[in-house]
Amino acid sequence: MALLEVKDLKVRVEEREILHGLNLTVNEGEIHAIMGPNGSGKSTLSHVIAGKPGYEVTDGQILFKGEDLLEMAPEERAAKGVFLAFQYPVEIPGVATMTFLRTALNAQRKARGESEYSTPDFLKKVREVSKSLNIPQDMLKRGVNVGFSGGEKKRNEVLQMALFEPSLCILDEMDSGLDIDALRIAADGVNALHSPKRAMVVITHYQRLLNYIVPDIVHVMSKGRVVKSGGKELALELEASGYAQFEDAA
Amino acid sequence: MNVAVAKTGKGRAVSDLFTSAEGRLPGSPSVIAVRREAFETYERLGLPHRRIEEWKYTDLRALVGEVLPLSAAPDAAALKRAADAVKVHAIAGARKLVLVDGVFASDLSDVKALASEVGFGTLREALEKDADLLKTASTDAVIALNAAMATDGVVLSIADGTQLSAPIQIIHLATAASASAFTRSRVMVGKGARATIIESFVAVGAKAYQVNDAVVLSIGDNADVAHIRLMDDAPDAVNISSHFVTVGANTKLNFFNMTTGAAVSRLQGFITLAGEGSELSANGVNLLQKTEHGDTTLVVDHAVPNCVSREVFRAVLDDRAHSVFQGRIIVRPDAQKTDGKMMIRALLLSDEAEADNKPELEIFADDVSCGHGATAGALDDSLLFYLKARGLPEKQAQALLIQAFVGEAIEQIADDGLREHVIGIAERWLERRQ
Numbered sequence: 001m002a003l004l005e006v007k008d009l010k011v012r013v014e015e016r017e018i019l020h021g022l023n024l025t026v027n028e029g030e031i032h033a034i035m036g037p038n039g040s041g042k043s044t045l046s047h048v049i050a051g052k053p054g055y056e057v058t059d060g061q062i063l064f065k066g067e068d069l070l071e072m073a074p075e076e077r078a079a080k081g082v083f084l085a086f087q088y089p090v091e092i093p094g095v096a097t098m099t100f101l102r103t104a105l106n107a108q109r110k111a112r113g114e115s116e117y118s119t120p121d122f123l124k125k126v127r128e129v130s131k132s133l134n135i136p137q138d139m140l141k142r143g144v145n146v147g148f149s150g151g152e153k154k155r156n157e158v159l160q161m162a163l164f165e166p167s168l169c170i171l172d173e174m175d176s177g178l179d180i181d182a183l184r185i186a187a188d189g190v191n192a193l194h195s196p197k198r199a200m201v202v203i204t205h206y207q208r209l210l211n212y213i214v215p216d217i218v219h220v221m222s223k224g225r226v227v228k229s230g231g232k233e234l235a236l237e238l239e240a241s242g243y244a245q246f247e248d249a250a
Numbered sequence: 251m252n253v254a255v256a257k258t259g260k261g262r263a264v265s266d267l268f269t270s271a272e273g274r275l276p277g278s279p280s281v282i283a284v285r286r287e288a289f290e291t292y293e294r295l296g297l298p299h300r301r302i303e304e305w306k307y308t309d310l311r312a313l314v315g316e317v318l319p320l321s322a323a324p325d326a327a328a329l330k331r332a333a334d335a336v337k338v339h340a341i342a343g344a345r346k347l348v349l350v351d352g353v354f355a356s357d358l359s360d361v362k363a364l365a366s367e368v369g370f371g372t373l374r375e376a377l378e379k380d381a382d383l384l385k386t387a388s389t390d391a392v393i394a395l396n397a398a399m400a401t402d403g404v405v406l407s408i409a410d411g412t413q414l415s416a417p418i419q420i421i422h423l424a425t426a427a428s429a430s431a432f433t434r435s436r437v438m439v440g441k442g443a444r445a446t447i448i449e450s451f452v453a454v455g456a457k458a459y460q461v462n463d464a465v466v467l468s469i470g471d472n473a474d475v476a477h478i479r480l481m482d483d484a485p486d487a488v489n490i491s492s493h494f495v496t497v498g499a500n501t502k503l504n505f506f507n508m509t510t511g512a513a514v515s516r517l518q519g520f521i522t523l524a525g526e527g528s529e530l531s532a533n534g535v536n537l538l539q540k541t542e543h544g545d546t547t548l549v550v551d552h553a554v555p556n557c558v559s560r561e562v563f564r565a566v567l568d569d570r571a572h573s574v575f576q577g578r579i580i581v582r583p584d585a586q587k588t589d590g591k592m593m594i595r596a597l598l599l600s601d602e603a604e605a606d607n608k609p610e611l612e613i614f615a616d617d618v619s620c621g622h623g624a625t626a627g628a629l630d631d632s633l634l635f636y637l638k639a640r641g642l643p644e645k646q647a648q649a650l651l652i653q654a655f656v657g658e659a660i661e662q663i664a665d666d667g668l669r670e671h672v673i674g675i676a677e678r679w680l681e682r683r684q
């Protein structure tokens with residue numbers, strides 16, 4: 001059974017159809033890249049998979065491990081192993097990062113019927129992961145993403161991914177706004193999480209990120225559809241010739 | 251015709267309130283004369299209503315209707331229940347002064363420990379000599395009523411230079427249903443003294459009672475005072491409290507009010523910065539649900555130059571709750587270099603909740619820095635979604651954001667232990683919501 005199956009998905013936002021029958025199948029252990037010009041619907045797809053309100057699914061299905069994802073609340077999806085690293089992670093003043101991490105992790109474990117992490121185990125785990133991601137401890141005491149640089153926000157997303165151990169990670173424009181060093185740290189963090197049981201969907205506008213996170217399959221999205229899929233060489237092709245050919249095709 | 255009859259009926263009930271209580275009201279003959287005059291003022295004005303500007307959003311005639319008769323003094327059984335409640339509500343390490351249904355309960359209080367550091371007496375005793383204790387420069391009807399009816403309270407005198415070794419906690423307990431308690435306390439903090447005063451209002455099983463409290467607090471120069479008020483009266487009770495505070499020079503006052511109870515409540519504070527170089531930090535949180543109505547009205551009067559005042563107030567409103575915040579900063583003509591800021595925010599958790607925020611600046615000096623802001627709104631959906639996408643159920647995601655919201659006011663509490671205590675109160679309120 002596929003880990004994620006998006007079948008003929010049609011989505012409207014404020015009376016306007018954004019996704020016009022999108023198909024995507026992701027199996028355990030695979031790394032997929034979704035590339036496409038701005039406005040092609042990449043973030044919309046990621047939001048609908050995560051359960052963000054405001055999107056109307058008018059047709060199609062999303063199955064996660066064979067279950068109907070669209071029937072689940074966002075927090076249920078998270079507990080079942082769906083993780084979206086946001087293109088624009090929000091700042092939450094007054095909620096300490098550490099408190100947030102612990103509350104979220106324990107909420108997910110509780111939903112799965114698992115015991116809560118003990119404080120020492122939790123602290124140990126956070127320390128390990130944050131060290132490997134070059135996240136200083138004092139950053140964890142601050143409000144979630146408050147005063148974080150673009151790179152720090154993205155690393156904080158990867159930190160959560162490492163803590164929550166999801167089976168499907170969707171990374172929306174992880175490379176946007178990052179310089180090359182920040183990008184490398186974040187990409188190394190993502191690569192370290194890659195496992196035969198865990199799939200990654202890397203959404204990006206540029207080929208650059210795919211030098212660090214090497215995809216098995218590349219999809220090209222244009223105007224709300226996947227218009228072409230292929231191997232990693234497709235990304236290089238796009239880099240050379242641009243998206244224009246696909247915009248005509250769509 | 252009907253209207254006239256109704257008025258006569260109410261008028262008679264009002265007089266009964268005083269005449270039926272008069273025999274139990276302490277004080278020398280001159281005190282009784284002061285009381286009678288105060289009651290006449292109250293009778294003339296009646297309960298405040300929406301056409302009185304200061305009470306526009308808290309119409310006591312509509313919300314409360316009538317003042318309940320004076321509560322009987324607590325009997326042995328009531329005192330026994332009060333003793334159990336004191337154990338629950340006492341703040342660790344604090345010296346307790348307990349008032350049960352408006353009467354000081356010495357057996358439940360730490361008078362002996364307190365008297366080693368502080369001049370202590372009850373209002374009841376003090377009124378045998380001093381009629382001034384019932385006087386305030388106010389024309390407010392509820393304050394006049396308090397002067398007429400106050401049965402007891404504490405009179406504290408903290409001498410110059412005293413550094414209190416423990417906080418003082420005044421605990422108001424209500425055991426009697428459908429009755430009123432009127433209390434008034436006087437606290438004098440001397441020059442260079444350091445003190446923490448906590449007031450707690452709680453119900454001991456009582457329902458539908460009314461509290462009318464007044465605190466007159468004067469603080470000398472170079473003092474450092476923390477004043478924390480925790481009001482958690484019964485969900486169908488009424489609590490009207492008035493604070494009159496005078497602050498000397500180079501003094502710090504850190505005030506915090508937490509409202510988690512009562513169907514109808516108003517805290518009205520009149521704080522005068524009367525000495526130069528002082529810093530006032532006045533903050534509070536109202537956590538209201540169902541049809542609760544909570545009003546915080548604060549007048550900060552910068553009477554002299556070079557003082558700083560900071561006000562941070564937060565209200566969280568669920569269901570059909572109604573919160574009122576009226577904050578006025580007055581800067582007198584002489585009060586140059588005044589630095590006064592007030593920030594009020596209300597969080598509406600329901601479409602039917604209502605917040606009335608009314609910040610006002612009355613500035614008569616020209617070289618000042620004053621500002622205010624007031625907002626009311628719902629929780630930010632994008633923040634809620636972020637938390638839910640990380641596995642937090644709706645109510646838990648809300649709770650985290652609400653804690654952060656009220657935290658902006660709570661973090662102004664200077665004392666670590668009291669700050670933690672107040673955070674705990676907010677957490678328990680949120681847990682009850684889940």
Ligand SMILES: Nc1ncnc2c1ncn2[C@@H]1O[C@H](COP(=O)(O)OP(=O)(O)O)[C@@H](O)[C@H]1O
Nearest residue numbers: 013014018036037038039040041042043044045
């Ligand atoms: N909340 C919204 N309201 C209205 N239009 C939206 C909204 N979100 C996205 N869109 C529109 O949907 C299209 C796809 O946007 P998006 O999914 O963000 O694309 P991408 O991530 O590929 O850049 C764009 O035309 C955008 O303007």
Ligand SMILES: [Mg+2]
Nearest residue numbers: 042043087173
């Ligand atoms: Mg996008």
